[in-house]
Amino acid sequence: MKVLVMYVDRFSYTPRTKNLETAEEITDGAAFTDSILAFIQVEEADEEKDVASREKKLVNHLKWTARKNNCKSVILHSFAHLSESKASIEFTKELFDLAEKRLQNADFTTAQTPFGYFLDLDIKAPGFSLARIWATL
Template identity: 70%
Template sequence: MKVLVFYVNSFGYEPRTKNLDNAPAPGVGIEIKDAVLAFIQVEELDEEKDVISREKKLVNHLKWVARKNKTQRVILHSFAHLSESKASVLFSQQVFDAAQKRLENAEYEVWQTPFGYFLDLKIDAPGKSLARIWASL
């Protein structure tokens, strides 16, 4: 799994183009302030392990970044451009859903961007230490 995390002053999106035939309706765009924004690519090798081990590794990383940036808000964004390897859509969605549940159980506010859509993005990210972190989990 590859993860590129930004601390953002604000993040907004508007659904633009559906890129998965069976993706559910995306709803309307939103704006979120003071959050950790995680661009996540679940890889094919991740499927050799179980969903729980993958989401636990992801959540631990996101909680660490959130603590460093003094926020309890996390945005999960599927971004299949961090590696040439891609897990199945089903496995990726299961990792995202499990990570969201674990984070919410730890009293984080969590959002997922619409899975299966290209989005127009607005990102306001400050240039400070630990505001941008890449990891291979």
């Protein structure tokens, strides 16, 4: 799994193009402030491991990043451009849902960008050391 995490002062999205036939219809965007925005690429090799172990690894990384940025809000964004390897849609979505639930249980405010859409993004991210972290998990 590859993860690019950014602390964002402001982040918003608008659904542009549906690229997954089975995705639910989404027309409204959303906006967030003072959040951790996680661009996540779940890879084929992740499916060889237990989904719960991958979810725990991801959540621990996101919680660590949030603590370093004094933040309690996390946005999960499926971003299939950090690696050539891709996990199945079903595995990826299950991992996202489990990670979101674990974060909520730890008193984080969470959101997921619409799964199966290309989105117009608006990002305002400050330029300090731990505002952007890339990791292989």
